[in-house]
Amino acid sequence: MPDITPLRSEDHAEWLALWRGYLSFYESALDDATTQHTFDRLTDAASDLHGAIARSADGRAIGLVHWLTHPATWTSTDYCYLEDLFVASDARGEGAGEALIAHVRDWATAHGSAKVYWLTAQTNETARRLYDRVAARSGFIHYQIAL
Template structure:
């Protein structure tokens, strides 16, 4: 499958919401509707450095995946680094190259921003995704800690 990867648009919201719900369910989290709406609005706001792209099946025009990312400053680089915050592919089309195409899209955007690197996290149990990740990036030794405020 060779999906079309493009910037997310307002018309994508309903399809994105369906995938977003599946994504959040997979990660066992609940994101309030106002946060979801604000996040989607940020993707469309040129003054906000938060980006979203969708994968679209070229034949059916169905949205089959998404990626969200944002650049930020770093203490270990003069250039920005890019955090790939969310990546999701419809379970019906997994293992067909969609996730890799979305990651490549983020890489190309990051290069255009002159970022020094792209990084992301995943849950330890997300084995299927890790089969892709080891082929497109280097695994680090970092452990993530978090404190809700």
């Protein structure tokens, strides 16, 4: 089972490699300033963004997860949104994704959140097999307006 630890500033190079892999997986790109700003927020204890990194038994960084909480109208507590989850392709199927989700679930429970939720691409069949095992589909369809 991978070791999951909070993201720290000294994890930058390893996180960056995983982050770039995640963006590539979704055929996306971000400018360097946005990427640096994201990492800075993830490693700032005062930030509302949180991050963790998964490491294999030999200490290699193999996955990342980012999350945040927000107020909700259907509960008196917050919801926890798992925004980014990525496991390196050569480490998939070894439990890192499930461990990262469990880490966020445990964090959200300890912080009083009412639920953890996330989105994924409909075509992300490999991840969806994991998600179908550890969570329930909400039945909602996601819409957005780019600004």
